[in-house]
Amino acid sequence: MNPNESRNRALAARDLRHLWHPCTQMHDHAGAVPMLPIVRGEGPWLIDADGKRYLDGISSWWTNLFGHANPRIGAALKQQLDTLEHVIFAGFTHEPAIELAEELVRITPAGLDRVFLADNGSAAIEVALKMSFHYWLNQGHREKTRFIALTGSYHGETLGALSVSDVALYRKTYAPLLLTPFLAPSPDAYEAEPGESPEACAQRRLGELRVLLERHAHETCAVIVEPLVQCAGGMRMYHPAYLTGLRALCDEFKVHFIADEIAVGFGRTGTLFACEQAGVAPDFMCLSKGLTGGFLPLSAVLTTTPVYEAFYAEYSAGKAFLHSHSYTGNPLACRAALATLAIFRDEPVLERNRVLAAHLASRLAPLRDHPNVADVRQTGMIAAVELVQDKLTRRPYAADERRGLRVYLHGLEHGALLRPLGNVVYFMPPYVVSEQEIDLLVDVAIAGIERAVAGSS
Numbered sequence: 001m002n003p004n005e006s007r008n009r010a011l012a013a014r015d016l017r018h019l020w021h022p023c024t025q026m027h028d029h030a031g032a033v034p035m036l037p038i039v040r041g042e043g044p045w046l047i048d049a050d051g052k053r054y055l056d057g058i059s060s061w062w063t064n065l066f067g068h069a070n071p072r073i074g075a076a077l078k079q080q081l082d083t084l085e086h087v088i089f090a091g092f093t094h095e096p097a098i099e100l101a102e103e104l105v106r107i108t109p110a111g112l113d114r115v116f117l118a119d120n121g122s123a124a125i126e127v128a129l130k131m132s133f134h135y136w137l138n139q140g141h142r143e144k145t146r147f148i149a150l151t152g153s154y155h156g157e158t159l160g161a162l163s164v165s166d167v168a169l170y171r172k173t174y175a176p177l178l179l180t181p182f183l184a185p186s187p188d189a190y191e192a193e194p195g196e197s198p199e200a201c202a203q204r205r206l207g208e209l210r211v212l213l214e215r216h217a218h219e220t221c222a223v224i225v226e227p228l229v230q231c232a233g234g235m236r237m238y239h240p241a242y243l244t245g246l247r248a249l250c251d252e253f254k255v256h257f258i259a260d261e262i263a264v265g266f267g268r269t270g271t272l273f274a275c276e277q278a279g280v281a282p283d284f285m286c287l288s289k290g291l292t293g294g295f296l297p298l299s300a301v302l303t304t305t306p307v308y309e310a311f312y313a314e315y316s317a318g319k320a321f322l323h324s325h326s327y328t329g330n331p332l333a334c335r336a337a338l339a340t341l342a343i344f345r346d347e348p349v350l351e352r353n354r355v356l357a358a359h360l361a362s363r364l365a366p367l368r369d370h371p372n373v374a375d376v377r378q379t380g381m382i383a384a385v386e387l388v389q390d391k392l393t394r395r396p397y398a399a400d401e402r403r404g405l406r407v408y409l410h411g412l413e414h415g416a417l418l419r420p421l422g423n424v425v426y427f428m429p430p431y432v433v434s435e436q437e438i439d440l441l442v443d444v445a446i447a448g449i450e451r452a453v454a455g456s457s
């Protein structure tokens, strides 16, 4: 290769010859959208093959907590690599999985004392849906075959997880293949009535959920929600009262409560788990993403002893739960998770995040007055700015204008990885970000927003 040639360009060309990337119209890469080869990570920074640095404002799809190439997690992995890389998890076990289960049971809400491992977020959702259905079947309730999901929800893109998701972009094409859940209106505070508080909005939505349950609880296995923040649906946020009310309704109507904490777990919302803010324990809690600090794919579904016992019987009863992935309980991933949880144990992570979150809030506050910003919202270490064409009517930009893409491209140009969801510019940085780095992210985002909305109103 010519030493003056861009290594970025050379690697990108090889990539585009054979690879097919997720969530991507590959044709975009024939035009203005670069394919960026990353060769190294360092704290909240990503470094490309030409040496340019990008501040990872979205924690690489919300997975990274303590920085790229975190030395503590890396060291734990290196040790595990020389000991045991993998073993079948049926009939065999190992210390990293045992310790991880003990630790997850210790830190999650009381009552969640059984742990089923899988290898990504969507798989955890599949497990929770199947386990809930199968629980009711084992209890003799053959009629329970449906689920209730919230409007605007996202739980992954395998067919089961996509079935209980309601983001049109991902769902509509595949709709003919999917289960059809009952949709309950989201308690999303952005959609509150004029003058209605987030809490009042949550209560009103609980009333609507009650009506749905009165009609359909007999055929419903579970209600599945993303606690406090509907992330892929546009970082829409809601009041914890909804979760408290949901727990009560699920008990009253005898349906399970599935909490998908895949994106919001591990300190994102200000508490270790979002459910804590409502003082509730779900029947199933799905965890992934931050579980390994962003190092390796792993997920866990936690559930209760009563659920476990409904499957526990003589083999001949045919009640065993049937779900298996080859890499279930991978020891390397479990080690990465243990090292991640050790950081939470040893360092004041949540306290530090509170300071960072307050700083982020103060830096974003001026955007509230921007003529093309309808809402600036934040829950812990997730903040979002809703861009609109018209502030008064909150008329959104048409999706095909791709305003968010303009912010993304501006970010890359200026050393920040921001990846808006449609018209929503959001911030979800690794917890090792500094206040100065938050300043940089926000400054780049504001300039990007100015460029994105130029010529719009």
Ligand SMILES: Cc1ncc(COP(=O)(O)O)c(C=O)c1O
Pocket (backbone or CB within 6 Å): 120, 121, 122, 123, 125, 154, 155, 156, 157, 226, 231, 232, 260, 261, 262, 263, 264, 288, 289
């Ligand atoms: C709330 C939530 N659930 C499930 C998933 C799916 O996880 P994965 O991408 O690991 O399949 C995601 C991914 O973004 C998510 O945000």
